[in-house]
Amino acid sequence: TDTEVFKGDRVVADGVERSLGDVTPTGNADGANNTSTTDSVPTMTSNTSPSGYIASASGEEGTNYAAYKAFGNDGTSSYWSPGASTTTGWIDFKFNEAKVINKYTLYSVPSVPERMPKNFTIEGSNTGAFSGEEVVLDTNVGIVYTEGTAQTFTFINSTGYLHYRLVATLINGGSNLSIGEIEYIEEPNPVSYSADFNTPLASIPTSVYR
DSSP states (O other), rough: OOOOEEEEEEEEEEEEEEEEOOEEEEEBBBBGGGGOBBSOOOOOBBBTBTTTTEEEEEEOSSSOOGGGGSSSSSTTSSSOOTTTEEEEEEEEEEEEEEEEEEEEEEEEOOGGGGGSSEEEEEEEEESSSSSSOEEEEEOOOSOOOOOHHHHEEOOOOOOEEEEEOOOOOEEESSOOOOEEEEEEEEOOOOOEEOOOEEEEEEEEOGGGOO
């Protein structure tokens, strides 16, 4: 059987050297063009349920304010808090498979929207270590919230990640950081690439590559 041999921007297949041609991307990476409003996060009933999904955080102010409370799909009736007098922290969500997220929505905390993150980043990782391998996908500064409302944010991303983490470095006020709910919205038409392998450059004896 003939062997395909890759040589830089060329491939040898069936004894014929062919150019890869132009690599053409299709699909969308810009969350501003993501028309979906579907939350990719299932309704979490604990930090590890449904199976395969995991919510975790830098801290939890008891079971009533556990990490999964920010992924309960109940709007602003419950929320996550890392602890009393704790004004910074992170909250992580692990999907059961890598997903291309480029859009998300934050719901304010009931009665105390000032506890929501003012300055924060969204980071992606496929290991969950967050020890330098993570990618900062979105950075926000000076975000202000109104009680009972949601804000949607978008960014450019074409890579699927297992973990998406919100890292808050400053809140608007109040005694501690809190988040009502986080919805992560998957790109329905992610970027893919195709290459033209049909341009023969030269005929090469098949025996050379066997």
